[in-house]
Amino acid sequence: MNNFYVYVYIDPRNHDEFYYGKGRGSRKDSHLTENSHSAKSKQIKEIQAEGLDPVVRVIARNLSETDALLVEKTLLWKLGKHLTNVSTGYFADNFRPHNTLHTKLGGFDYENSLYYFNVGEGETRCWADYRKYGFISAGQGMQWREQISSFEKGDVIAAYLKGKGFVGVGRIVSQAKPVREVFINNKPLLSYPLKQPNLANNQNNDDMSEYVAVVEWLSSVKANDAKWKPKSGLYTTPLVKASLANQPKTVAYLEEVFDISFEELLT
DSSP states (O other), X not given: OOOEEEEEEEOTTTOOEEEEEEESTTGGGGGGGOOOSSHHHHHHHHHHHTTOOOEEEEEXXXXXXXHHHHHHHHHHXXXXXXXXXXXXXXXXXXXXOGGGTTSOOBTTTBOOOEEEEEOOOSSXXXXXXXXXXXXXXXXXXHHHHHHHHTOXXXXXXXXXXXXXXXXXXXXXXXXXXXXXXXXXXXXXGGXXXXXXXXXXXXXXXXTXXXXXXXXXXXXXXXXXXXXXXXXXXXXXXXXXXXXXXXXXXXXXXXXXXXXXXXXXXXX
């Protein structure tokens, strides 16, 4: 039945809105005689002590209960910092926390996905360092920097080592930064005894530096234990990064050999 409404309480002393609610019938007036220690009740009593009453107004009507809850939650999200409401109510998971507007947030500004990552061992990088210290890297050129920089925190990656096979599955912990700015366990990455110290090459040149993303390895193996099945149609590419969204055969193989569920990891 569409007999629900959303209402607002307004302080007549300064015309500030201080409480939103949803209900039907006489629900909107019930707070006027409420006797509690809530911020809302305290403000109503302060208003009444001055010989006034809060202004109570219905702002949306003829709603289903679900629609009323959604309208209420939208208003609470928009003005929540200035209200006396305590409960976030229904739909709380559909709205981003107020203190995250300064950064991109997974599930709101982007969806985490499963990606192929090409380890690309060479003069500046090696899988042994990646696995031991928990990171991946690419760079020494803007095109490679841009590819690794497009990983978002929370993305899941399947690491592939050319000529060997898949060597690990991990989750991106932080977006890629120039190598000189990366810390692992509160120590600069470049202070560790890296097997491939050339990771530091061009570290002071933002265009040519190696860019590093910190990774939590969920399952990984040494290079000589890489997972591969010849002539099976498993996906590979020379690109640094590629989506595995349309590679069901490869995804199923990775789940089997690494004993992992990508659906659970990305939920």
